[in-house]
Amino acid sequence: MSTTPPTPDYELVDTIVLTEPAQVRALGDPLRNTILGLLHERAATVTELAAAVKRPKGTVAHHVNVLVEAGLLRVVRTRRVRAIDERFYGRTARMFYVGSGQSAGSDPLPLDFNDFEVAARESAGAYQAHQLWAFIRHARLSEQEAAEFWLRIKDLVQEFDRVPRSGDTTYGFAVGIYPITDYPTLPAETD
Structure with missing residues (x-):
């Protein structure tokens, strides 16, 4: 009997409620959603993500940073490659959903979400x-x-x-x- 490795290959919580407009805006970009989707499979480096989405590494790095700042991605492990620590990014949760944490006077959810x-x-x-x-x-x-x-x-x-x-x-x-x-x-x- 073969055992299937867990998806993805790192630990993460099941759900995170997004209550900040910046978190929701981070999900409003199709490339960032694709990155999050790819990381359901396994942790990946910016180089691997850039190759998968066929976009420049700098562009992907920018979008990864937006997701990290929003608390949707984190570094799950590193490895040393030619005196440089290569970072592997993973999701912070299996599922993100928009919660009702918005208070009166806060920014409304983006219409493109x-x-x-x-x-x-x-x-x-x-x-x-x-x-x-x-x-x-x-x-x-x-x-x-x-x-x-x-x-x-x-x-x-x-x-x-x-x-x-x-x-x-x-x-x-x-x-x-x-x-x-x-x-x-x-x-x-x-x-």
């Missing part, structure tokens, strides 16, 4: 190739029921995050619950 917009952009090729698996459903729920359902969804997302990276194809997984104010509803039943 929308995972569905990112998913729509990423999934266009899969849709055109008839390889997009998706559902959208609507249900009238109480706030409590929606919150309970969201907890179950978070468990599924955490399971997806823990899947060992072993295949040749990267898959996206987008989920969400959102209130709709103008969705039609049936009138109350009459006897």
Whole structure:
């Protein structure tokens, strides 16, 4: 029986609630999200990340520093290479989510912080190739029921995050619950 190494190859907490606008802004850049996604697999150096995203090392280093300053990345180990300590970066948590820690008068969340917009952009090729698996459903729920359902969804997302990276194809997984104010509803039943 073979044992699969944990994903990623360093210790991290399961979740961190993002309560600072700077943390949320750090996630607002597609390249930084890609870097965070790559680090689900294993810790990596700036050089490795730059090669993976095909961007200059200086550009990637800048984005890594933004993520470190926001508390989303940290150095998880180092190794000595020709008298220089090479840093391996890893995520600080398996999952980040925006919390309700914003107080009155603080900066609002950026309008471009929308995972569905990112998913729509990423999934266009899969849709055109008839390889997009998706559902959208609507249900009238109480706030409590929606919150309970969201907890179950978070468990599924955490399971997806823990899947060992072993295949040749990267898959996206987008989920969400959102209130709709103008969705039609049936009138109350009459006897």
